[in-house]
Amino acid sequence: MSDIRLKDAKINFQGHWLSAKELTAMLKGKLDAGDLKVADIAAALEELNAAMENSHTLEERVVVTKEVYEKLVELGGEDDKASVYKAVMEYIQTDGTASAGDGTAHESTNGKSVIKCTKCKALIEVPSDKRPVVFDCPICGTGCRLTL
Numbered sequence: 163m164s165d166i167r168l169k170d171a172k173i174n175f176q177g178h179w180l181s182a183k184e185l186t187a188m189l190k191g192k193l194d195a196g197d198l199k200v201a202d203i204a205a206a207l208e209e210l211n212a213a214m215e216n217s218h219t220l221e222e223r224v225v226v227t228k229e230v231y232e233k234l235v236e237l238g239g240e241d242d243k244a245s246v247y248k249a250v251m252e253y254i255q256t257d258g259t260a261s262a263g264d265g266t267a268h269e270s271t272n273g274k275s276v277i278k279c280t281k282c283k284a285l286i287e288v289p290s291d292k293r294p295v296v297f298d299c300p301i302c303g304t305g306c307r308l309t310l
Contacts, residue, residue: 164206166213173210175203182210279304 165174172179180188185207192200224246226234234245237252275288279299286306289297294309 164209166210168213168217171210171214173206173213175206180206182207182214185210277306277308279306 166172167174167179170179170181172181173185175185185203189200189203189207192198192203234242234249237245237249275291276285277288278284279286279302281304282299282302284299284301286297286299286301288295288308294307296305296307298305
């Protein structure tokens, strides 16, 4: 599998980031010159096209508090878009379970850890002191994952 950048629809071909249009022009140039050694270009073009057909662009404006933004910056990335992408991918790779509130548990009056459900905001008693821990909100059923 080649290195593909979905955000700008380019594939790394022989050390250069090329679009489908550029690969097609390269392929046409070789064929016009009578050079029939085009399998590598055609394979790269096919791989890029398949990747783009199996992708979906999300464009969404996200407004967060300064506290959440600082956590996002800590997560890393060259810029805000990269940080958001990394956070979304990390979330998806944890089987789509929601992070519990702000990701930290707080102690209740009886000494047990509690968090707020990300969906219904109900207080949930954390079932274990082990971390990470995955559990469901007893009110709405939303999956929660507590890492801290």
